[in-house]
Every structure is written in structure tokens, then in C-alpha cells.
Amino acid sequence: MVVTWLTTASGALADTLITNARIIDGTGSPATLGSVRISGDRIAALGNLAVGDADHTIDANGLVLAPGFIDTHSHSDRLIFAERDALAKITQGITTAVVGQDGDSPYPLASFYAALEAAPAKINVAAYAGHNTLRDEVMGADFKRPASNEEMKAMSALLDQELAAGAVGLSTGLEYEPGIHSEIREVLQLAQLTADAGGRYISHIRSEDRWFDDALEEIIEIGRLTGMPVQISHLKLAMASQWGRAPWVIQRLNAAREEGIDLTADIYPYTYWQSHMMVLLPKRDPLDLAAIDFVMAELAPPDGIIFTHFPAKPDYVGMTLTEIAAARKQSPAKAFSVLAQMSIGHEAATGEMGDMVIGTSMRDDDVAAFIAWPHTNICTDGGLRDRHPRGAGSFPRVLARYVREQSVLSLESAIHRMTALPAQHMGFGERGVIAPGMIADLVLLNPDTVTDLATTSEPYTPSEGIHSVWVAGQRVLHEGAVSEAFPGRVIRRASVQP
Numbered sequence: 151m152v153v154t155w156l157t158t159a160s161g162a163l164a165d166t167l168i169t170n171a172r173i174i175d176g177t178g179s180p181a182t183l184g185s186v187r188i189s190g191d192r193i194a195a196l197g198n199l200a201v202g203d204a205d206h207t208i209d210a211n212g213l214v215l216a217p218g219f220i221d222t223h224s225h226s227d228r229l230i231f232a233e234r235d236a237l238a239k240i241t242q243g244i245t246t247a248v249v250g251q252d253g254d255s256p257y258p259l260a261s262f263y264a265a266l267e268a269a270p271a272k273i274n275v276a277a278y279a280g281h282n283t284l285r286d287e288v289m290g291a292d293f294k295r296p297a298s299n300e301e302m303k304a305m306s307a308l309l310d311q312e313l314a315a316g317a318v319g320l321s322t323g324l325e326y327e328p329g330i331h332s333e334i335r336e337v338l339q340l341a342q343l344t345a346d347a348g349g350r351y352i353s354h355i356r357s358e359d360r361w362f363d364d365a366l367e368e369i370i371e372i373g374r375l376t377g378m379p380v381q382i383s384h385l386k387l388a389m390a391s392q393w394g395r396a397p398w399v400i401q402r403l404n405a406a407r408e409e410g411i412d413l414t415a416d417i418y419p420y421t422y423w424q425s426h427m428m429v430l431l432p433k434r435d436p437l438d439l440a441a442i443d444f445v446m447a448e449l450a451p452p453d454g455i456i457f458t459h460f461p462a463k464p465d466y467v468g469m470t471l472t473e474i475a476a477a478r479k480q481s482p483a484k485a486f487s488v489l490a491q492m493s494i495g496h497e498a499a500t501g502e503m504g505d506m507v508i509g510t511s512m513r514d515d516d517v518a519a520f521i522a523w524p525h526t527n528i529c530t531d532g533g534l535r536d537r538h539p540r541g542a543g544s545f546p547r548v549l550a551r552y553v554r555e556q557s558v559l560s561l562e563s564a565i566h567r568m569t570a571l572p573a574q575h576m577g578f579g580e581r582g583v584i585a586p587g588m589i590a591d592l593v594l595l596n597p598d599t600v601t602d603l604a605t606t607s608e609p610y611t612p613s614e615g616i617h618s619v620w621v622a623g624q625r626v627l628h629e630g631a632v633s634e635a636f637p638g639r640v641i642r643r644a645s646v647q648p
């Protein structure tokens with residue numbers, strides 16, 4: 151790497167001075183015109199700054215300079231060592247990914263962190279410890295039941311170890327195996343342990359459709375009893391007869407906050423999700439045609455179900471259930487049943503994932519209302535090579551669609567939900583705001599052109615309008631070109647020293 155321009159004649163590291171920037175500092179305050187000085191890995195100053203002799207100067211030409219975006223629900227852990235450039239993320243302006251989501255975390259975290267520190271990525275990584283991962287370690291294949299006291303003790307011991315390694319808290323995925331079989335007392339015991347260690351709780355709640363209200367009460371109860379911050383992952387109303395209830399949900403969330411519960415949410419800006427077919431069938435019975443009819447009518451219409459992964463018959467990838475059913479000369483419900491059985495058969499035979507589907511289940515007015523709730527921050531819920539466009543497009547999509555097109559949020563408010571707000575929700579004290587002394591994770595973007603280009607058929611297409619990205623003072627993206635720097639760090643829970 152050529153760094154000659156970064157050193158002064160005396161050999162000291164030069165500062166970078168970004169001039170002519172429209173600075174949006176992340177707090178929600180109005181933009182100001184000025185310069186930002188980066189010294190080493192920190193922001194040294196901002197405002198009307200004189201150019202020093204040794205400064206490396208970058209003219210922002212009036213573009214927006216913001217703190218690097220913090221993705222509070224990321225699946226980037228899965229491919230991070232293969233894709234340390236994290237292109238799908240840095241091209242959105244994301245500088246920090248919080249992984250270990252939906253109850254599923256790299257295990258043990260100490261090894262994951264050590265590997266990341268030996269071969270850093272371009273982005274910072276923080277992780278939750280996943281309940282499902284711990285449950286799987288302790289209960290193995292015998293998981294379709296509540297845990298015994300002995301098993302809960304064993305899970306607690308593992309959680310202690312993950313918290314000591316620096317986990318930011320506990321994540322649950324209560325709609326997935328094996329956590330779906332847990333009772334609230336099991337979750338509460340682990341949550342209390344997390345709270346006692348100064349951690350936080352994030353959850354893919356037990357239901358996002360049929361039993362949404364009960365699931366909401368469960369996370370509120372966990373926040374109430376433990377006193378720690380609790381966050382609803384990818385907040386959504388994913389059922390036709392629930393559509394339009396966002397104002398009611400927000401009232402309930404506000405009431406919980408007024409009670410003193412530190413309840414927040416994150417969201418990705420799409421009306422469709424991606425998961426496995428069987429998540430739609432809580433009893434996990436692919437022969438239950440009545441349940442499948444309910445899915446088609448209420449949860450995901452056949453023309454809104456797109457297969458994104460189907461190794462048992464790869465031809466189906468990219469097709470909707472309606473198209474597949476027509477090709478098979480079956481009703482959509484019957485085709486769903488047969489394909490679910492094929493997926494289960496593939497998993498049993500190979501041990502590999504049998505399917506992934508995109509399901510169109512949400513309505514845009516609910517999505518917009520949840521984005522506008524002052525305690526919602528933006529996330530991707532995506533991986534580094536996600537077949538759902540959220541993996542490459544979520545943050546720019548908010549700026550294009552909900553700021554520029556629909557005026558749901560001001561630019562400052564949207565950036566707040568991508569920076570200082572998630573930093574606060576995750577307990578990151580040194581990131582998320584442009585201020586002297588903060589770590590220099592920054593993004594320079596064009597607010598008039600920034601947009602997502604990823605689609606369900608071209609999900610990897612990078613976003614447009616992200617000009618430059620810095621992580622810990624080093625530029626990782628420069629006018630769309632990827633640098634050689636890998637400055638990403640492991641972010642441990644504030645109370646834990648490496």
C-alpha cells in the first residue's frame with residue numbers, strides 16, 4: 151500500500167482534512183457547511199478549519215459527510231472471512247455490522263473475534279451471543295421441549311463465557327428452531343444474566359404474524375423484568391389482517407417506554423422478507439394443507455413468494471410459487487406442500503439448507519410508520535451475498551425512498567436513525583456522531599443521487615451515490631473504488647476489555 155502522502159517530512163502521520171462538506175453529525179441536528187479533520191483513527195475537529203501545511207485535503211464539493219452507518223441486524227458473520235471487503239455493506243455506507251442475530255451466533259465468540267483480529271475486514275463487527283446457538287450446544291438434537299433446570303444452568307455457563315468474550319448482549323430467534331420450543335422462563339434466566347453483565351437484548355420475536363401481540367408483550371415483559379435495553383429486530387406486521395395496525399403498535403411501544411422500559415426497534419425498508427418455507431408453518435407440518443391455505447390467504451400470496459435457494463431443483467430459483475405451481479400443474483398450496491417436503495428431504499440427506507424464499511407480507515404504510523417511529527433505527531437483516539436485495543440496498547433505499555421520494559423523514563433524521571441512534575441502541579460510545587474524539591468512521595454521499603439498485607432478480611448490485619467511506623480514519627471506498635485497507639475492528643461490549 152502506498153502511504154507516502156500520509157506522512158509529513160518529519161515522518162509523522164499527516165491529518166486528512168475533508169473540506170466543503172455538508173456535515174450531518176448524526177445527532178439529528180441540521181446540516182452545517184464546513185470541514186472535518188481526521189487525525190489518526192479519530193475525528194480531531196470540525197467547523198471552519200484552516201488547511202495545515204501537512205494536511206492531505208479532500209474537497210467534498212458540497213456532498214454530505216455523515217458518521218458511518220451502523221447496521222444493528224446483520225448476517226455478515228456468515229461470509230466475513232471470504233469477503234473481507236464487505237462490498238455489499240461499504241457501498242451502502244455501512245461501517246459497522248452487528249452480527250449474531252436471530253439467536254444464531256458464531257461460537258465461541260472468542261475464536262471468531264481472534265480470527266477477525268488476525269484478518270480484519272473493511273467494516274467493524276460487534277456480535278450478540280445467540281440463544282439458539284447456546285441451546286443447540288447444550289440440547290443438541292433433543293430440543294423439541296422446554297429446557298430442564300440443568301440445561302438452563304449449562305446454557306447460562308456458556309452465555310457467561312460469551313459475555314466475558316465481549317458479546318454486546320443476548321439475541322433470540324424465537325420463531326426458529328430450537329428457540330421456538332423455549333418457554334419465557336428460559337429466555338428470562340439468560341436475559342437476566344445478560345442484564346447483570348451490562349448487556350442488552352435483541353429479538354426476532356416469537357411471531358410476526360399470527361401471534362404478534364403476544365410476542366410483543368413477551369419482549370416488553372423481558373425489558374420490564376430485567377431492566378435492560380430490549381430491541382425488536384426487523385419490526386413488521388406480516389399478515390394481511392394485521393395491515394394498517396402500525397399506529398396501534400406504536401401506541402403500545404410508546405406506552406411501554408412511558409412505563410420506563412428501554413424498548414427500541416430496527417427495520418429494513420422492504421415489504422418482503424426472506425427466510426425458510428417452514429417458518430410460515432409454526433407446527434412445521436408440510437402436509438397441513440389447511441395451514442398452507444391460511445399462509446396463501448394471509449401471510450404470503452403465491453405470486454409474492456419467490457424462491458431464492460432451492461438445491462433440490464435449482465430451476466425453481468427466481469420463480470414465484472404461482473409460476474412453479476403452474477409448471478407443475480398443481481394448486482399453489484399443493485405445490486408449496488410438495489416443495490416443503492422436497493426441502494426437508496434435501497436437508498435430511500445432505501445436512502444443508504433446503505430452501506430460502508422471499509415472502510411478500512408487509513404493507514408500505516406500516517413500513518413507513520415504523521421507520522418514522524423515533525426509536526427505530528435502520529438495519530439490513532442481510533448478509534454479504536444476500537439473495538434478498540436488502541443485503542446490498544437497505545440504507546440507500548431509505549435515503550432514496552423515504553427521504554427523497556416520500557418525505558417520511560428529513561435527511562438529518564434518516565441519518566440519525568443510521569448513526570447516533572443505533573450507536574445508542576448498541577451501547578457504542580465512540581461511534582455514530584461526528585464530534586472531536588470520536589472514531590473516524592465516516593461516509594461521504596450524494597443526497598440527490600444515492601439509491602439502491604439491488605432487486606430480487608439482481609440482488610448483489612451495489613448501491614449508487616456513496617462516494618467515499620472511512621473506517622477508523624482509513625478510506626475503504628473512494629468514488630466507488632475499493633481500497634487495500636482493512637481497518638475494521640472488533641467492537642466488544644463497553645464493560646469488557648480485550
Ligand SMILES: [Zn+2]
Binds near residue numbers: 354383
Ligand atoms: Zn430475523
